[in-house]
Amino acid sequence: MLAFTLRRLVVAFSVALTVSVIAFVLLHLSGDLATSIAGAEASPAQVAEVRHQYGLDRPLTVQYLDWLWRALHLDFGNSFYFRDSVVSLIATRMPVTLTLGAISLAISLIIAVPLGVLAAVFRGTIIDRLALTFCVLGQAIPTFCLGLGLIIIFAVNLRWLPVSGTAGWQNYVLPSVALGWYAVPAVMRLSRNGMLEVLSADYIRTARAKGLSPAAVVLKHALRNAIIPVVALAAVQFGFMLGGSIVVEAVFSMHGVGHLAWEAIARNDFPVVQAVVLILAAIYITLTFLADVINALLDPRMRVA
Amino acid sequence: MAHLQSRLSRALTAAVLALAPATAFAGKATDTLTYASDTEPENVSPYHNNVREGVIIARHVFDNLIYHDLATGKYEPQLATDWTWVDPQTLDLTIRKGVTFHNGDPLTADDVVFTLNYAVDPASKVVTKQNVNWVKSAEKIGDDKVRIHLVGPFPAAIEYLSGPVVIYPKAYFQKVGLDGFAKAPIGSGPYKVTAVVPGKGVKMEKNTNYWKGSPLGTPSIGKLEFRVIPDQETQLAELMTGGVDWIWRVQADQAKQLEAVPNLSVLAAETMRVGFLQLDARGQTPGAVPLKDVRVRQAIAYAIDRKAMLDNLVRGGARIMNSACFIDQFGCTDKGVPRYDYDPAKAKKLLADAGYADGFTIDLYAYREREYAEAVVGYLRAVGIKANLNFMKYAALRELSRAGKVPIYYQTWGSFSVADASAFTGAWFKGDEDDLARDDEVTKLLKTADTTVETETRLKTYAEALKLIAERTYLVPLFSYSSNYAFTNDLSFTAQPDELPRFFKAKWK
Secondary structure, eight states, X not given: XXXXXXXXXXXXXXXXXXXXXXXXXXXXXXXXXXXXXXXXXXXXXXXXXXXXXXXXXXXXXXHHHHHHHHHHTTOOOBOSSSSSBHHHHHHHHHHHHHHHHHHHHHHHHHHHHHHHHHHHHXXXXXXXXHHHHHHHHHHHSOHHHHHHXXXXXXXXXXXXXXXXXXXXXXXXXXXXXXXXXXXXXXXXXXXXXXXHHHHTSHHHHHHHHTTOOHHHIIIIIIHHHHTHHHHHHHHHHHHHHHHHHHHHHHHTTOOSHHHHHHHHHHTTOHHHHHHHHHHHHHHHHHHHHHXXXXXXXXXXXXXXX | OHHHHHHHHHHHHHHHHHHOOOOOOHHHHHTEEEEEESOOOSOSSGGGOOSHHHHHHHHHHSOBSEEEETTTTEEEESSEEEEEEEETTEEEEEEOSXXXXXXXXXXXXXXXXXXXXXXXXXXXOXXXXXXXXXXXXXXXXXXXXXXXXXXXXXXXXHHHHTTTOBOOOHHHHHHHHHHHHHHSOOOSSSEEEEEEETTTEEEEEEOTTOOTTOTTOOXXXXXEEXXXXXXXXXXXXXXXXXXXXXXXXXXXXXXXXXXXXXXEEEEEEEEEEEEEEXXXXXXXXXXXXXXXXXXXXXXXXXXXXXXXXXXXXXXXXXXXXXXXXOTTSBTOOOTTOOOOOOOHHHHHHHHHHTTXXXXXXXXXXXXXXXXXXXXXXXXXXXXXXXXXXXXXXXXXXXXXXXXXXXXXXXXXXXXXXXXXXXXXXXXXXXXXXXXXXXXXXXXXHHHHHHHOOSHHHHHHHHHHHHHHHHHTTSEEEEEEEEEEEEEETTEEOOOOTTOOOOGGGOEEO
């Protein structure tokens, strides 16, 4: 088990490193950082000054290693745009993103698990088909599109909920639905498959033979076992949601880490982009790692992987 | 992807507009004007941000020394009651008495001297250097007298003093430092900042003690709230639901649809931004060799139907430009400047005379308003010039152009909203990397114009330089840009070409 954990840790660390290299390269490929930081109307002399001031005149490998070295000491530097340190920028905006992620996850579980169970119980019927259709739709609608659609229906026309901002709990409803929607299909399919597997197990036949009501069989006996892989998946989905919040926060003008990342990308604010990418990747990797370990604990067969 | 996104979201917007019901707006009821824009200033200290949203806040919270009346084009006293040029490099000003900052401190000559010296001190890490780099230093030469020493002769100083150069409270700034000031700025302007919320916006309140007789007038609306909303569709949705009262830079097609919404007003107004083609007249790139011939450059100017572009694409208050500047800038004129009205036959003849009867192939680069650039490409093709459109991000394109690799450059320039021709010509004909023409004669004339204090000579020299630029067709001016504002019907609002909303002049109806 220890060897397995160590192996997984090494993999997780290399993934984080790769992600940071890719983010770094992509950002530098998108155009000259100094020109964009200096602003649209800066003179060549100002650009040169910025290039030197931010150390952008050094070779790329030196810039990257310098960043990495400081990042390893948890020093992510200062934003090129705001005067604040990257750490404080992210820290003040993290609560919004975490709240949004948690509510979204809850919403997606509330929708997806019952839907999956229904689809499994009524396998092959119209209910199953409808659930799958719903699933495909969920996967097919881009988040920004769904977000705007929700705004049109619930904020502009019905006036039930506010359009944007983070003033109260009402502001979280639409963005959470938009973000949670994306996770519904995966969770639903996994619940359905898990249920199907469990429903054909011997102990379910026994439970039925005992004369328990169908509802009790499904909810008390089957669901508890079928839900275990869903919990692991939910952890991973939470990581996805933090990434997906970039689009949702921009659409709903919520000032979390996603919005910060959006702005930072637009401004080529490279220290912020690097830090956000690394932190989101780290959260994602940690969650995946934990899911792997939990699975391995539950099921020794997984430890070989 | 981004393109698809904007297409999709525009389709959605159309759907919103079709369905939007009428509602009452909250702004007037609470005497709070909420305005939205997509960018958050990195720092609300006016010398420490480079964005328009920051300039808006600066003009509402601070005072200038001089006031530029855009209607008359005249400079009027604001914090300075009068000013005189001692010599072309020395400007004396008398500072008004009885003006106080929002915290009650009186505004004196010391504050003016402090602000100017602070703004040019490298340790202040000012990011709007282009606005203050003409100042060498400032000193107090009397109880209410300030003397500004300039780096060199710079008559446009008056324009800068009436624009980006705003006055800080010395005592308060020194007490709280830049970081404190960024969180709670204090000025003497018509509005005072009540809250700066990072990532969200800025709240302001009417300065009830604003000094009488200010050319800015007495503010009418009680509270201003600036909200950062990055997505344009979200801004529209907020406007329609009364979440915000005012938005700007609405796309032309969306503005047209917004006009149909009963409780909203749409205003299309001209801006100082000018679109133009910059031509690689020295033929630095292999493909640009034909451009070395002035007849080819003139053919390009004749080939483009600017009026059709203006009527069909730009719309709303914009005008055709014939000179390499924005026509209302001081020093900018198109009198005596040759015009190139749409004449494809003449263009073809000029091309034939230059030995390109069959045309040639060339690269055209653009970074914004793809449809404008596409129209230009279409016009050029019609006379035989096969222009290939390369659409790029601004930073990458600017770099490419500075490396001398752009034959035809679809550029736009907003002159930092400075109403002086030097802010335009100075950017494109200074003989540096951005100057593709490098015409010594033009550069020399402009240098004289930029540094002559005597008004008549100044105007004459600009006119001469602009004439040369047009004759030699280094730059093909197209038209000014327009911008669309959308706001609640309750609001009485007028726009200015410098794209600086003046909410202190706005009123509820």
